[in-house]
Amino acid sequence: MQPMSLLVTTCVLFVGTHFALSHPLRAPLAGRMGERAFLIIYSIVAIATFIMVVQAWRGMPPEPPLWVAGDALWAFASLLVLFASVLFMGSLIGNPALPAPNAAFAAQGAPRGVYAITRHPMMWGFALWAFAHALVMPTPAQFILSGMIAFLALAGSAGQDVKKARLMGDSWRHWAARTSFVPFARQLGGAPWGDTLPRPHALFGGIVLWIAATWAHGALGYMVAGIWRWIG
Structure with a gap:
């Protein structure tokens, strides 16, 4: 094959x-x-x-890239991965979408931080991470791999909405009504932007994860990523 x-x-x-x-x-x-x-x-x-x-x-x-990823594109992709890292770290606490015993209780709270951005911060973190990789490594193979990850994350989120509505009933439906699937969709519709300010564990945990992961990218022999492209 x-x-x-x-x-x-x-x-x-x-x-x-x-x-x-x-x-x-x-x-x-x-x-x-x-x-x-x-x-x-x-x-x-x-x-x-x-x-x-x-x-x-x-x-x-080896495949030739379809475009040249210059510093501006690398900077944008690095910030995108930082945002994805904040979403991921924020999703680890108080996430009604996770199969946790207190999921119904978590769904009763007001959406704050990453949950005011999207009710699926973990999955959007994976999808944005995949998109960023496709931007700076624009080869057919990377498109396939990134597409697989993004599709799995976002289609999985849609399936999670259906499953959670069945398992949690009104608790999930009320949570879904107060949150959005697409990041910042509620804010663009008039919801206050202040609610989206990440909580400390999401913000600082995301920054630490981003710095560590981008450092490991180069240390393991892959392309140098993140701030290490400019300070290494």
């Missing part, structure tokens, strides 16, 4: 098994084998297919 065909195949396999096991197959399999056994199988399949994607990615031959 050609390297590009292998990359596409493994990406489709990763996304397909994820959605199949997260939605149509979850209830019948979990009911038959038990929730604990199902989660073990789910994790094994997810890890195995992800490793296949990584191996296919590593096997891709």
